Amino acid sequence: MPHWSPAPAKRKKRPPEGGAKLTTIDIIWIFVLLVIVGILPAAVARGMGRSLLKWWIYSALLFPVAVAHIAYLRLTEGSRYCPYCHARVRYTAKNCTKCGYEFIEF
Numbered sequence: 001m002p003h004w005s006p007a008p009a010k011r012k013k014r015p016p017e018g019g020a021k022l023t024t025i026d027i028i029w030i031f032v033l034l035v036i037v038g039i040l041p042a043a044v045a046r047g048m049g050r051s052l053l054k055w056w057i058y059s060a061l062l063f064p065v066a067v068a069h070i071a072y073l074r075l076t077e078g079s080r081y082c083p084y085c086h087a088r089v090r091y092t093a094k095n096c097t098k099c100g101y102e103f104i105e106f
């Protein structure tokens with residue numbers, strides 16, 4: 001009858017923490033970063049009379065696409081809406097052509 005000896009405590013080498021593996025914290029940070037940078041195209045979109053929130057979400061999710069999209073819109077459309085009378089005016093206009101509202105540049 002073979003003598004049963006307890007298996008020696010194996011010191012299993014723990015796999016090294018993978019450098020390429022994303023941790024939850026990394027994902028949160030990437031998300032936070034995207035939300036922060038997402039405000040930039042969203043602010044441009046807002047200046048062109050578009051929804052800030054929609055564009056914020058859009059650029060947080062698809063930042064490169066949103067940047068290209070807003071750049072394209074700005075080049076092709078080149079207009080915005082007067083916050084006072086909602087008339088469509090040239091993006092570069094200093095005053096609304098309809099009511100004379102003066103756009104404040106930030």
Ligand SMILES: [Zn+2]
Nearest residue numbers: 082085096099
């Ligand atoms: Zn106006």
